Amino acid sequence: MITIKELTEKPELFTAGHRACAGCGPAIALRQIMKALRGPTIVTEATGCMEVVSTIYPYTAWNVPWVHTAFETAAANASGIEAALKVLKRKKRITHEHVDVIALAGDGGTYDIGIQALSGAAERGHDFLYVLYDNEGYMNTGIQRSGGTPLGASTTTSPAGTVIPGKTQHKKPIADIMVAHDIPYVATASIGYWQDLMAKVRKGLEVEGPAFLHVMAPCPRGWRSDTAKTMEISRLAVETCVFPLWEAVNGEYGLSPISKAIALKPDRKKPVEVYLKMQRRFAHLFQPKFQHIIKEIQDDTDKRWNRLLKKCNIPQVAVSKT
């Protein structure tokens, strides 16, 4: 596993000077991802916060070839790039032995508007790594709900009102949807566990065919959280099993070390409340009239966690502390 020292010696391919907010989780994710590359790489990115903050003309934070075309096109872009590389290599019009292709998109660009292109590209089997940086909302356009926004979160299109407690739907299980595409590699990762994240980026690049990496990346602006607590919140998402870390290699699910440790010692699993409390997007849930939503979130978290344990063939049933 890579050490901090080795990390500092790696070139910054996503460089400083971009305009992301202080404590921006997705920007941290990109830096970690770009330090995990194995060779020549082309990156394509969907419209969204990370595209906007990193490429304000005439500046760019990218030291690799990078292209943006639209909001819903990350996977289609990657398909075109991969197809071009394949044929140009065959015709000996490029010299690189291999070029990796990475598509980056937020939750809006993945769960919602980009899912058709993503599903199509996965079905066609292009050799690329798709990274979803999930900040659980359309942040670039001012914190609107997406299919990845969790139950109870207040956003500008699912505002917590006096009668409606924020978003009334659950998060779509996007990574499971990608496993169902029968692609060689799917994993979840968190910027709070960067070694795990970087190892997964590498694996995703190494497999032949489509790979999908779902990275949880808090957005202090949208989550109304302390900019200094981004890493702590990221880790709590994992420790509460709101966002467990796992990978599915050729469809076989397995827990990643940190989540496995929780599975084996269920008292390590923290209640969701500690996670929710750190984010003011959930503040309204702590009013008496909406507190039942917290229980609903806990129950849903437990249900999904138990389901995951089954898929990973781990017999223990985790007991929640609440």
Add this chain to the structure above:
Amino acid sequence: MAIIEQKTIPLNGDEAVAYAVKQSDVDVVAAYPITPQTIIVERFSEYVANGEVDTEFVCVESEHSALAASLTASLTGARAFTATASAGLALMHEMVYVTAGCRAPVVMAVTNRALSAPINIHCDHSDVMAERDSGWIQLWAENAQEVYDSIIQAFRIAEHPDLMTPVMVNLDGFFLSHTLENVQVLPDNVVRKFVGIRQYPLVSDTQGKKVPFKLDPDFPLTMGPLDLPDYYFEHKRQQEEAMHIAPKIIKQVHDEYAKLSGRSYGNGFVDAYNVDDAEIVTVCLGSTAGTTKTVVDQLRSKGIKAGVLRVRTLRPLPVEDIMRALENKKAVAVLDRSNSVGGQGGPFFHEIRHVLYGAQSHPPIVDYVYGLGGRDMPPALIQNIYKDLEEIAKTGKVKNLVQFAGVRE
């Protein structure tokens, strides 16, 4: 240079597209089927399946992705082609603009078909008229032969390092796409040599170093960045500047191709049939020109000085050519296979009438919206239009600026 010996084979318009693409050493084709373009995708799939082409065929899940993938393939350095029609082009709309703005030299065949609703699979030009202002060069073919020739020319035009502007080749749905014609085709090696290997213009990277304009790990470039009010305007202006040099390149390619093949289409921009000495002239696009030329022959045999001007390049609009051809006429009618609802005439009428504003003299000009949803435009209907023009020429008076030809009243 002597004209190359060519074989004649039966091809419909769609097949002519596929055949030309097969010969043009295309690297990536990303496409999605839609009537009446489907034959292009099917034929090309057969070429791939039989190993007749060295092309990556990406059979995408939508037209939006078809153009997105063609665009990024092109930016990666590949020669890229796609094809669509109607709803497919409408679904692509966002990417049509993005492709032009990214200066990706994609070539696209558009087999023109009506837009819904009501749903209709037949020919009209409403699909492509919605893309007029997108920044693509637009070539329009009269017959399958011209479809074949224009596709080959399109790669040379689009990829010219000074231009880097996508090109669409329009062919009328069914009238051209599904009608078998005898098409003369050049030998494979001749086409391959004519289109050549893609060249890349040099651009400055962030350090000011000149590097080839493509996604290449050796020369990292950022493409499609966020462009704010301080730069966006200049970049859009550059697209307009490219359109100003486009005529030179279109002409060069058209003339060079003519020497090779023996085939030319007017001066490359407009195809004027009996226009010089004509008193009354119709202006049209695409396959309608064929019928109209026959009607002109009949009228001429009766001593009526009729002519027809077919516009081959709607973008860049050959303003001078159109103006010179029409300014001294006694009456002009525009034949519009699409309508600008509520806009007083079709989009093509607006184009032609706008050109005449700058002319020395202004002939009376009227619009006939015809053929929507594949409604036929038989010779009798065109004869009536010329009859109206004779009347206008005689009286100098326009009774109806815009009419619908061939519709039930």
